Amino acid sequence: MARILGIDPGSQRTGVGIIDVDATGRTVHVHHQPLMLLGEGDFAGRLKRLLLGLAAIIEEYRPDEVAIEQVFMSRNPDSALKLGQARGAAISAVVLRDLPVHEYAATEIKLAVVGKGGADKVQVQHMVGVMLNLKGKLQADAADALAVAITHAHVRATAQRLGVGTRVAWGRK
Amino acid sequence: MARILGIDPGSQRTGVGIIDVDATGRTVHVHHQPLMLLGEGDFAGRLKRLLLGLAAIIEEYRPDEVAIEQVFMSRNPDSALKLGQARGAAISAVVLRDLPVHEYAATEIKLAVVGKGGADKVQVQHMVGVMLNLKGKLQADAADALAVAITHAHVRATAQRLGVGTRVAWGRK
Numbered sequence: 001m002a003r004i005l006g007i008d009p010g011s012q013r014t015g016v017g018i019i020d021v022d023a024t025g026r027t028v029h030v031h032h033q034p035l036m037l038l039g040e041g042d043f044a045g046r047l048k049r050l051l052l053g054l055a056a057i058i059e060e061y062r063p064d065e066v067a068i069e070q071v072f073m074s075r076n077p078d079s080a081l082k083l084g085q086a087r088g089a090a091i092s093a094v095v096l097r098d099l100p101v102h103e104y105a106a107t108e109i110k111l112a113v114v115g116k117g118g119a120d121k122v123q124v125q126h127m128v129g130v131m132l133n134l135k136g137k138l139q140a141d142a143a144d145a146l147a148v149a150i151t152h153a154h155v156r157a158t159a160q161r162l163g164v165g166t167r168v169a170w171g172r173k
Numbered sequence: 174m175a176r177i178l179g180i181d182p183g184s185q186r187t188g189v190g191i192i193d194v195d196a197t198g199r200t201v202h203v204h205h206q207p208l209m210l211l212g213e214g215d216f217a218g219r220l221k222r223l224l225l226g227l228a229a230i231i232e233e234y235r236p237d238e239v240a241i242e243q244v245f246m247s248r249n250p251d252s253a254l255k256l257g258q259a260r261g262a263a264i265s266a267v268v269l270r271d272l273p274v275h276e277y278a279a280t281e282i283k284l285a286v287v288g289k290g291g292a293d294k295v296q297v298q299h300m301v302g303v304m305l306n307l308k309g310k311l312q313a314d315a316a317d318a319l320a321v322a323i324t325h326a327h328v329r330a331t332a333q334r335l336g337v338g339t340r341v342a343w344g345r346k
């Protein structure tokens with residue numbers, strides 16, 4: 001059994017999703033929540049809330065591995081900068097705890113969760129809910145965070161079945 | 174007397190400069206160094222080195238306040254994202270220590286150091302060396318980091334003379 005933390009960093013809010021996966025690849029929902037970057041306070045204060053919020057979640061749920069979506073490349077440099085700052089703070093919280101980070105492209109995640117790389121957000125939200133037996137509509141950031149965690153869970157289970165390692169991970173060597 | 178840490182975050186390397194300033198605004202060089210983001214290891218590993226490197230510098234030199242250059246807006250989203258990630262990790266190291274952060278635009282820094290907002294990099298490097306009595310040629314990132322620290326030292330001394338606070342700072346409330 002392994003616990004996987006999925007992170008979907010955004011310039012306005014960061015989605016966080018945690019699942020457990022067993023050796024067969026079966027996944028169980030543990031937790032999900034958004035971490036807001038908007039709202040009260042100046043920019044550094046908000047970045048601090050993201051950093052400490054994520055550190056507290058790691059402390060509470062003690063994930064074994066982390067999965068994060070590869071960056072969706074914005075055409076707007078201002079958005080890219082804001083997203084980069086949020087991503088830098090989120091990765092900071094993870095590497096401070098020495099957790100290995102695995103990165104997946106959006107198309108890989110859609111393929112793993114919906115079965116087709118061109119799936120839309122609504123399909124991802126729906127399938128994440130079905131796969132994790134969740135009632136009600138998932139918020140999009142939480143669905144994306146759970147989706148990248150599910151993707152890593154599947155890649156991980158397949159790698160274990162085949163007796164090979166998962167792709168090169170960041171972080172712990 | 175106050176110790177000021179200046180940071181010039183970059184996608185490839187981050188300049189760090191530390192000066193002391195007394196009540197009259199007189200500045201004394203304490204330390205400068207680059208923190209490399211390039212080189213060995215994967216992306217998260219490099220971001221971790223930046224985060225821990227800056228945390229170690231803060232631990233060793235114990236600055237009272239931090240000054241950081243406002244972002245130079247790139248036209249390239251990919252560069253903006255990388256710069257944002259480095260900036261997010263650098264700010265993470267600072268806010269973890271609860272240090273107040275002051276932000277200055279490039280034109281304000283050039284005005285404070287060279288006397289004209291349109292000064293070029295070479296002039297900034299030269300004037301920082303003169304103002305801090307440094308021998309030899311300063312590396313550009315270190316010069317920029319020391320320049321933003323000098324800018325804050327001057328703004329701070331002027332504000333103290335006038336009996337007013339410096340501009341709204343991030344961080345500590």
